[in-house]
Amino acid sequence: MASDIQISVRTLVEHVFKSGSIDARFRSQTALLDGTRIHQKVQKTYQDGDQKEVYVSTEIDYDGLTFTIDGRCDGLLMRDGKFIIDEIKSFSQPLDQLEPEGYPVHWAQAKMYAYIVALDRELEEVDVQLTYVHVETEEKKSIIQMYTFTELASFVMEVIASYAPFAKLLNDHRLKRNESCRELTFPFKAYRYGQRKLAGAVYKTIVDKKNLFAKAPTGIGKTISTLFPALKAIGERELSRIFYLTAKTITRTSAEEAFERMGDCGLCAKTVTITAKDKVCFQEETNCQKDFCEFANGYYDRINQAIFDILSNENHLTREVIESYARKHTVCPFEYSLDLAYSVDAIICDYNYIFDPRVSLKRLLEEQKKSTALLVDEAHNLVDRGREMFSASINKEPFLQLKKEYKGVNQSIYEAASKMNAWFIRLKKSHETQKEFVLEELEEDFLEEIRQFAMTAEQALQLDPSPSLLDTYFKVNQFIKIAELLDDHFIIYAEKERKDVKIKLFCLDPSELLQQMGKGYRAKIYFSATLSPLPYYQDILGGSAQDYALNIPSPFSEEQVEVFIKPLSTRYRDRERTKNAIVSVIQSLIKKRPGNYLIFFPSYQYLLDVYEHFKLTDHTTQTLIQETGMTESKREAFLAAFKPDQSETLVGFAVLGGIFSEGIDLIGDRLNGVVVIGVGLPQLCFERNLIKDHFSSLGKNGYDYAYVFPGINKVLQAGGRLIRSEQDHGTIVLIDDRFLQRQYQHLLPSEWRQFTII
Structure with a gap:
């Protein structure tokens, strides 16, 4: 029985014919929209009786496989009693840089459509036309060629023959996969x-x-x-x-x-793990251009072989496996992982x-x-x-810098940046007494100016990929994209910081x-x-x-964890007053129950204050402290210090909601106790209050949505580090008087509710 392979014309021809290098130089963000616009513009010039976006499909048997191939042909035209297949391609370089004969991958796509149309309509010959259109000037160049049905049939079989080994590899794997999953x-x-x-x-x-x-x-x-x-x-x-x-x-x-x-x-x-580009890039500086990176240069000439090789030999495509095959085939490891994602079973x-x-x-x-x-x-x-x-923001500062940088260098950028800078100055002056303020809407003239800046920057970046202009362009573009999503789930606000002003499109929900x-x-x-x-x-x-x-x-049973609540105030105004009492609780705990402990604080500053006081009164206990911006090796060293069966007590000071409060496994005696200071409430701030007001206006408990629920989540995550298996035992100490309030009691896990008040 033949196995069915479903594939689109475009995917098939790109697999066989795509070539060249990765080129991540600046590309207009409007390229996709330009492509759609240009297609529609050309299709509007079609005559009566011409058809556009024609769906075509066929089945071809080859080497025990049945290929179902389909796609949409841009144009099916009729001229002088003859059919013409029209394939429209937008082109951003000047048309004189176009290959005189067009590109093989484009011809392949058009010829595949031509074959299916000729087969369906029993045509002996058909004309195939590539229409290239420049995205800005809309200048057009058409290349037309006549093919007999025999030529097209022979070409299609060559394409299928080139793709078949890969299709067979995937198909054989899928049969094996399905069988192994069933069993x-x-x-x-x-x-x-x-x-x-x-x-x-x-x-x-x-x-x-x-x-x-x-x-x-x-x-x-x-x-x-x-x-x-x-x-x-x-x-x-x-x-x-x-x-x-x-x-x-x-x-x-x-x-x-x-x-x-x-x-x-x-x-x-087969599984693939996708790791962020900056983490897997082989170069010191990430610059995805053929002149700078051998792994980008000629990437598409080698990628099919690299994919075939790794899929033939490996099932678990982890970062290390991908990196080793990427070096072997000289391909970019990040793009390689993305291309593999379309052929594997789990990502x-x-x-x-x-x-x-x-x-x-x-x-x-x-x-x-x-x-x-x-x-x-x-x-x-x-x-x-x-x-x-779903949020985005832009600041005044980059526009001021660009205004200075481009004065006398590029008049159009200078003017566009000046207009944006002036708009921010007007905004700042109109709210002189407020640090943060909500805007009812984005004024249409502001949106027009920001779009104008994006278009001007786009043109300049084609010739001058200045990092500061590129960075501002991307931020502006992101802002424009999010501005299109604005509805009542968003709020627009501005914030002044010294000489700078920021506008944020903030997604509340x-x-x-x-x-x-x-x-x-x-x-x-x-x-x-x-x-x-x-x-x-x-x-x-x-x-x-x-x-x-x-x-x-x-x-886990209640017997596995002993929970204590110390009703002290950890509110900001009381922290200095209750600091001594907190240190006493920690010292009393480790004295009565020696072992490995993690103490979690709602902020880094609070952690440092208590830590310094702890060290003043206890010179012997071994301590570790979470640092800001820890490297992966430092994180690993921090966790490795929590060894089982230690003779001395170890106390780790960490931040609630930080890298050590979730997703880490310290099984058995590696962790004997957790102390959580505070109920985890996010700091009172303008944004959180906006969230609170938004949900309150919808008849929900805004304070819970903005503060209580996100806060208690951090507490539960931190406490969850302790009991990881049926064999684990330990102590949890919750320090805050609010833990005794009904609202918080209700949010604690049932196994924590049998507590002792210290």
Whole structure:
């Protein structure tokens, strides 16, 4: 039985014919829009009876495979009784730089369409035309050639023959993958408490094409409990691809380890981990141009072989594996990982590849989304990350600098920057007494000026890629993009800082845009140990009443953790007064119960104040302190100091919501206790108050949405570092009088509610 390979004309010809180098020099952001505009403009000149955007499709059998090839032909024209296939291409370089005969990849695309049209209409010959149009001048150049059906049929078979080895590799793998997923058994001797329930809910969510919000406690093995059922769904042909989305490197590692473990149990699945470009770049300075980088130079000439090689030999395409094959084939490791993402079964990457409108994997077609599931790990992080992705700001300062830099050098940039600078000055003067103030709307003349600046910068950057102009251009462009999304989920505000002024388009509620960016996927699974309270997260992450929700209680007994509450005020105004008492609590704890402790503070300054006082009164206890901007090696050294069975006490001072308060595993005796100082409330600030007012105006508890829920999340994450398995025991001390208030009691996990007041 022949296996079916579905592929678009464009994907097929680009695989076979694309060549050349990665060139990340400045490219107009309007290129895509220009392409669409130019296509429409050319199509408007077609005559009566001509057709545009003609869908074509055919099936071809080759070497035991059936290829279903389809696409949309730009134009099907009729001239003097003859059919002409028209393929329109926008071109940004001057047309005299165009290859006289056009480009092989463009001819290949047009000839594929011509073959399908000739086959369907039983034509003996057909004319094929490439229409190149310059994006700015709209100057046009057409190249036309006649082909017989025999020539086209022969060409198409050559293209299929070139692609077939790769298609066969993918097809053979998919058959093996589906079989291995069907036969895969859970990779541990037994399910932990709650794992079977979570796995069952994930599978049902995928089958029912729904979304799931799951609160599942730390330590039950959420990674395996979500990946395993998703792979079983692949085996049952319910899915073809999985995205495992994370906010932190450490959770990416957990996903990689889960795939390796299942691989040892017979799973045959290919996974790729996408690492940020600046982390994997082989060069000292990231400059993706052929003249600067051998890995960018000729990238497309070598990439097919590099992909074929790695997919023939490896299943787990981790950062290290990708880097070694990238060096072997001299290809850019970042672009390599993105190109591999379209051929593998699971992609482990940051949230932004799906949810950020500026970054997402654009080539994932709607059809493929329908068979793709998103597993969103540590989903509580997506709230602030979502706000960040959908917000944008610009400052006065860069325009002032550009005004100075381009005076007498480039009049048009000088004038455009001057206008922007003057606008900010007027804004500043109109609100002299306020540091921060809300703007009702963006004035149309301001938007016009900022668009004008972007267009002027675009033209200048073609000739002069000045870093300061490029940086400002990107910020302006991002601002314009977000300005197009503005609705009542946003607020516009300005902030003065010394001589500078900033305007921010601030996304108060990311729910609708997260929902929009996740549209079309078969299922979305949001899970975290601290997705609590669940209704809040369902609301703010774009859930709906039709979604499934699951709350798995902790598998760990109350006997495993002893909880103490010390009712002291940690409010800003009382910190100096209660500092001594906090140090006394810590010292009393480590004296009675020696071991390894993490003490979490709501701010770095507070941490330093208490730490200095602790050191004055205790010269012997070994201490560690979280530094700002720690490198990966320093982080690893910090965690490595927490050894099991130490004879001396070790106290680590860290920040709530920071790098050590979530996603780290200090199992057994590596951690004996956690002290959380404060209820984790974000600092009172203008932005948080805007969030509070927004949700209050909708009849919700704005203070909870802006302060209480994000704060308690940090507390739960920090406390969750302690009990990671059935064997773990330890002590949690919560220092703040608010922990005794009913509002906070209600938000604490049930196993923390049997506490002793100190």
